[in-house]
Amino acid sequence: MTDAVRTQGLYKRFGHQTAVGGVDLVVPRGSFTGLVGPNGAGKTTTLSMITGLLRPDGGRIEIDGHDVWADPVSVKARIGVLPEGLRLFERLSGRELLMYGGQLRGIPIDEVGRRADELLRVMDLVEAQDKLVVDYSTGMRKKIGLAAALLHNPGVLFLDEPFEGVDPVSANTLIEVLRRYTASGSTVVFSSHVMDLVERLCDWVSVMNRGLVVAQGPLDDVRRGRTLNEAFLDLVGARGNGEEGLSWLGSPA
Amino acid sequence: MARVAGMTLLFVRLKLSLVRGGLRDDAGKQAGFVFSLAAALLAAVAGFALLSLIRLAPSGVALDLVTVAFAVFAVGWIVVPLTAFGLDETLDPARLAVFPLTTRQLATGMLAASATGAWPVASLAALFGGVVALSHGPGGVLLGVPAVVLQFAFCLTASRLVTTALSGVLRTRRGRDLLAVAAIFVVLLVQLPNLLVNRGLSGDPTRILASAGDVLRWTPPGLAAHAIADGGLIGVAELIVVAMAVVVLAWLWIVALRHALVRPDASTGSGGSVRRSGRVSIGRFLPDGMLGAVVAKELKYAGREPRGRVNWIVALFVTVIVTLSLHGQDGGAGLGSVLGPACLAAVMIGLQAGNSFGIDGGSLWMNAVAFSTPRDVRTDLAGRHLAMAVIGVPLLALVSLFAALVAGDAVWALAAAPIAWGVLGVAMGVGAITSVTAPYTYPARLNAFSGAAPGQGGQAFAASFATMLVTGVLTLPVVLPVLFGLTWWAVLAVPYGVGVAWAGRRIASGIGFARLPELLAAVSRPT
Numbered sequence: 001m002t003d004a005v006r007t008q009g010l011y012k013r014f015g016h017q018t019a020v021g022g023v024d025l026v027v028p029r030g031s032f033t034g035l036v037g038p039n040g041a042g043k044t045t046t047l048s049m050i051t052g053l054l055r056p057d058g059g060r061i062e063i064d065g066h067d068v069w070a071d072p073v074s075v076k077a078r079i080g081v082l083p084e085g086l087r088l089f090e091r092l093s094g095r096e097l098l099m100y101g102g103q104l105r106g107i108p109i110d111e112v113g114r115r116a117d118e119l120l121r122v123m124d125l126v127e128a129q130d131k132l133v134v135d136y137s138t139g140m141r142k143k144i145g146l147a148a149a150l151l152h153n154p155g156v157l158f159l160d161e162p163f164e165g166v167d168p169v170s171a172n173t174l175i176e177v178l179r180r181y182t183a184s185g186s187t188v189v190f191s192s193h194v195m196d197l198v199e200r201l202c203d204w205v206s207v208m209n210r211g212l213v214v215a216q217g218p219l220d221d222v223r224r225g226r227t228l229n230e231a232f233l234d235l236v237g238a239r240g241n242g243e244e245g246l247s248w249l250g251s252p253a
Numbered sequence: 254m255a256r257v258a259g260m261t262l263l264f265v266r267l268k269l270s271l272v273r274g275g276l277r278d279d280a281g282k283q284a285g286f287v288f289s290l291a292a293a294l295l296a297a298v299a300g301f302a303l304l305s306l307i308r309l310a311p312s313g314v315a316l317d318l319v320t321v322a323f324a325v326f327a328v329g330w331i332v333v334p335l336t337a338f339g340l341d342e343t344l345d346p347a348r349l350a351v352f353p354l355t356t357r358q359l360a361t362g363m364l365a366a367s368a369t370g371a372w373p374v375a376s377l378a379a380l381f382g383g384v385v386a387l388s389h390g391p392g393g394v395l396l397g398v399p400a401v402v403l404q405f406a407f408c409l410t411a412s413r414l415v416t417t418a419l420s421g422v423l424r425t426r427r428g429r430d431l432l433a434v435a436a437i438f439v440v441l442l443v444q445l446p447n448l449l450v451n452r453g454l455s456g457d458p459t460r461i462l463a464s465a466g467d468v469l470r471w472t473p474p475g476l477a478a479h480a481i482a483d484g485g486l487i488g489v490a491e492l493i494v495v496a497m498a499v500v501v502l503a504w505l506w507i508v509a510l511r512h513a514l515v516r517p518d519a520s521t522g523s524g525g526s527v528r529r530s531g532r533v534s535i536g537r538f539l540p541d542g543m544l545g546a547v548v549a550k551e552l553k554y555a556g557r558e559p560r561g562r563v564n565w566i567v568a569l570f571v572t573v574i575v576t577l578s579l580h581g582q583d584g585g586a587g588l589g590s591v592l593g594p595a596c597l598a599a600v601m602i603g604l605q606a607g608n609s610f611g612i613d614g615g616s617l618w619m620n621a622v623a624f625s626t627p628r629d630v631r632t633d634l635a636g637r638h639l640a641m642a643v644i645g646v647p648l649l650a651l652v653s654l655f656a657a658l659v660a661g662d663a664v665w666a667l668a669a670a671p672i673a674w675g676v677l678g679v680a681m682g683v684g685a686i687t688s689v690t691a692p693y694t695y696p697a698r699l700n701a702f703s704g705a706a707p708g709q710g711g712q713a714f715a716a717s718f719a720t721m722l723v724t725g726v727l728t729l730p731v732v733l734p735v736l737f738g739l740t741w742w743a744v745l746a747v748p749y750g751v752g753v754a755w756a757g758r759r760i761a762s763g764i765g766f767a768r769l770p771e772l773l774a775a776v777s778r779p780t
Contacts, residue, residue: 051622052621052622052769052770053618053621053622053770053773054770054774055770055771072625072626073625073626075625076622076623076624076625077625079622081618081622083618085615087614087615087616087618087777088616088619089550089554089613089616089619090616091553091554091557091558092550092553096549096550096553099546100546100549100550100619101619101623103541103542103543103545103546104543104546104547104619104620104623105623106542106543108541109541109542109545132557148619
């Protein structure tokens with residue numbers, strides 16, 4: 001069986017800085033994958049290149065065995081994307097955004113309407129469906145973004161920091177939807193630096209540091225008896241232990 | 254006192270390092286900075302020279318001229334930072350709210366920071382031209398220097414007062430939308446005297462100047478100008494009044510600043526009314542599928558996005574003004590005076606198509622992840638063109654009718670309207686190609702005068718200029734025969750325009766699809 005995602009020697013540099021220096025990412029089909037790494041490790045750059053939003057300087061990317069840059073027709077129908085920063089069509093309402101996205105992908109309008117209504121209900125956005133997206137809170141934006149990414153029932157879903165700035169109630173909704181989605185055999189890849197969450201949700205972990213994958217595999221293989229947080233700090237080499245200097249800091253005895 | 258001086262120096266250094274930081278690692282921005290420095294130097298020299306040359310005029314006229322010039326400087330200082338630059342980082346007091354600064358340190362520091370920079374120094378240099386123009390003898394020069402410095406201080410404090418008082422408003426989305434619409438009225442106001450002069454309502458420029466001079470005589474800029482000319486004790490008295498005006502403005506500014514520091518940032522509270530989209534959908538009248546979806550989205554954006562609205566309104570305003578002033582200049586006119594405004598409106602509307610994807614900005618990724626063939630890009634462009642035609646075609650018919658009525662014969666509209674539609678088609682076709690070859694980011698914070706993200710201004714200008722030039726050349730085959738009397742030729746304009754638009758989309762779709770990631774990056778630069 002082919003893997004859901006497989007990259008070979010993926011490479012990207014911006015000016016003098018190498019953002020991604022030869023990443024070999026593997027994501028088995030049907031897995032719930034966490035892509036973790038410190039800020040600046042290259043997670044967003046990697047995800048942007050895999051989803052066809054950023055042109056790599058080198059390397060190969062395959063999704064379900066199809067080359068992303070050579071065969072966009074097969075790939076783009078199979079993937080759903082929730083990019084970083086979440087810039088949406090601000091002047092459309094939530095429902096209009098879903099309708100637009102669905103029609104853009106060639107789904108008949110009646111079917112789009114039916115799916116949009118269900119997604120809005122599950123995401124608890126029925127009340128806000130006619131509000132313009134520009135007036136949405138962060139949590140609502142992530143939910144409507146996820147709804148738009150799921151609308152065409154993709155086989156692989158890429159989410160960049162889906163839980164960042166989201167309140168616990170909305171986060172719970174997002175998690176429930178994603179669990180149901182992977183239970184059916186679809187694949188989720190999401191980036192995060194909240195280790196507890198990754199540990200709780202994922203069965204497959206890829207750890208990135210300084211533009212490279214430093215460890216990947218089933219969750220238990222990566223953490224080897226430790227918590228994921230400890231394993232992560234070991235892998236990326238925790239810098240500075242917070243014990244040197246700062247003699248002036250703190251209340252006087 | 255020493256603390257205030259040290260803090261002032263710190264603010265100046267902060268401003269300088271912000272400028273330096275903005276230029277790091279970006280050749281385009283560095284070139285733009287050098288260009289702007291050169292332009293400021295040129296403006297300083299030219300402004301100084303022009304003001305100095307006023308000395309050659311009769312003394313009464315010279316005094317009125319300098320008075321008006323000083324007043325224009327003050328108005329410029331108030332308006333330009335609001336519209337053209339928004340708030341730059343040193344000037345937003347909210348960013349400094351957490352530091353333990355006294356209002357006085359803050360006030361002098363921010364004043365010094367806003368005097369730091371090429372353009373403030375250039376305007377100070379130019380103002381000194383007023384001393385050359387008006388001073389008689391050493392007394393005039395002796396008073397002239399403080400007069401110019403006070404006038405400069407007046408400009409700075411007035412400018413700071415207005416930006417600070419409005420900074421709360423400017424930080425909300427609604428306030429910025431409002432300002433965008435207000436900017437149009439500024440444009441209209443600037444055009445108004447021009448229009449009046451053209452209409453010949455008040456033909457004598459020296460009379461206008463004299464009355465303007467009289468009105469402005471007792472404003473602080475007028476007083477400063479008169480102080481230089483009067484010299485002596487009267488001059489000193491006038492300068493004292495200007496200095497008092499500056500102190501009052503500074504005091505008001507400190508009050509506004511204190512208020513701004515403790516007031517919550519209005520942009521974080523979601524307050525205010527929330528807009529809901531009507532459930533009556535435009536989509537009902539549109540074909541199902543991608544084309545209909547794009548048209549519906551574009552039409553909604555034209556109504557809901559202030560940047561979109563501004564473009565349409567400006568196009569309309571300029572056309573009306575040009576129509577009226579053409580009429581004023583030579584009374585009755587031929588078909589040319591109908592065709593001119595109609596085609597101008599068509600080009601101005603069509604220019605919006607020169608950066609079709611810019612209005613989507615960062616949200617263009619949603620299209621990029623869905624488009625899997627060049628055909629999709631072509632459908633997208635077609636949808637955008639169709640939406641523009643839905644609004645533009647009736648609007649151009651109205652403009653043609655208006656121009657024809659002003660020119661004296663409504664029948665001319667029958668020739669002008671089809672040609673304007675044809676020109677719109679050509680502009681869309683050309684614009685499709687510039688949209689994919691030279692895309693740029695529209696700034697999120699709207700300003701009506703420079704329409705691109707920092708560093709992309711030159712490119713935006715070049716793209717618009719190229720669209721205009723190529724459109725002009727391509728429309729010659731339909732416009733020229735009509736101007737030479739072959740009026741029925743106008744019938745061909747519409748199919749010609751449709752053809753060019755089709756060809757433009759066809760060429761652009763291939764290029765655009767191959768460049769999707771670059772396109773996305775170009776329209777979603779940080780602003």
